[in-house]
Amino acid sequence: MKRTRLIAALDTQDLDQARDWAEKLDGTVDAIKLGMEFTYAQGLSAVRSVAGERTLFLDLKLHDIPNTVAKGLTSLAPIGASLLTIHASGGSAMIRAARQAIDAAYPPLHRPILLAVTVLTSIDEAGLREIGVPTTPREQVVRLGRLAMTAGADGLVCSAEEIAPLRDALGEAPVLVVPGIRPAGSDANDQKRIMTPRQAAQAGADWIVVGRPITQAADPATAAAAIQAELAAA
Numbered sequence: 322m323k324r325t326r327l328i329a330a331l332d333t334q335d336l337d338q339a340r341d342w343a344e345k346l347d348g349t350v351d352a353i354k355l356g357m358e359f360t361y362a363q364g365l366s367a368v369r370s371v372a373g374e375r376t377l378f379l380d381l382k383l384h385d386i387p388n389t390v391a392k393g394l395t396s397l398a399p400i401g402a403s404l405l406t407i408h409a410s411g412g413s414a415m416i417r418a419a420r421q422a423i424d425a426a427y428p429p430l431h432r433p434i435l436l437a438v439t440v441l442t443s444i445d446e447a448g449l450r451e452i453g454v455p456t457t458p459r460e461q462v463v464r465l466g467r468l469a470m471t472a473g474a475d476g477l478v479c480s481a482e483e484i485a486p487l488r489d490a491l492g493e494a495p496v497l498v499v500p501g502i503r504p505a506g507s508d509a510n511d512q513k514r515i516m517t518p519r520q521a522a523q524a525g526a527d528w529i530v531v532g533r534p535i536t537q538a539a540d541p542a543t544a545a546a547a548i549q550a551e552l553a554a555a
């Protein structure tokens with residue numbers, strides 16, 4: 322069975338804090354994720370400096386007209402991220418433009434995995450209804466997942482609840498990156514569709530993303546090591 326890898330989401334506005342977490346987690350997590358909170362506060366040169374030689378998931382969730390998303394991804398090429406995100410709900414023309422931009426702007430050996438975010442893990446069925454999508458998260462994730470993969474995404478961001486339906490619909494091709502992960506007994510915070518690390522690994526996640534359960538723990542490295550042990554035992 323494949324190994325599910327662990328990404329730590331370093332969500333902070335503070336450069337020293339991000340650097341401290343990254344160093345403490347070296348050797349325990351497989352990648353770090355920096356998102357809009359850190360990037361808007363500190364800029365892309367700080368992203369590069371915190372990432373260093375680490376595997377970087379730069380989670381900026383681009384969502385705009387095709388030309389703007391393509392140019393945005395082109396501008397991100399010097400950062401050297403291994404995984405990048407766009408929103409699947411931007412539609413197939415936007416995703417195709419993203420694919421073309423990555424193929425044109427990134428050297429073949431350093432092309433990032435282009436991930437399409439399907440339905441945010443903070444959204445449940447009521448949340449979808451509120452934005453005019455009267456269906457279940459599961460159906461919407463599979464619909465957007467199919468659209469995104471057909472338009473050229475390499476993988477999808479989904480909750481662990483949708484791994485099995487996505488594998489049924491799309492097979493093993495999509496790289497599945499799964500946030501909304503909570504070790505048993507921990508606070509869900511603003512997440513709605515959650516599962517434990519073990520459940521996500523058993524369902525077939527390629528990567529799980531864990532933020533607050535690691536960064537807000539008394540000892541982040543110990544919290545991350547416990548999650549790795551859970552993944553290994555799954």
Ligand SMILES: O=c1ccn([C@@H]2O[C@H](COP(=O)(O)O)[C@@H](O)[C@H]2O)c(=O)[nH]1
Pocket residue numbers: 330332356438440441442443478479500501502510512530531532533534
């Ligand atoms: O659907 C999504 C897409 C991205 N995220 C990001 O993952 C982390 C999760 O952090 P936690 O503290 O473990 O909740 C965060 O950076 C989100 O921006 C997501 O949660 N759901």
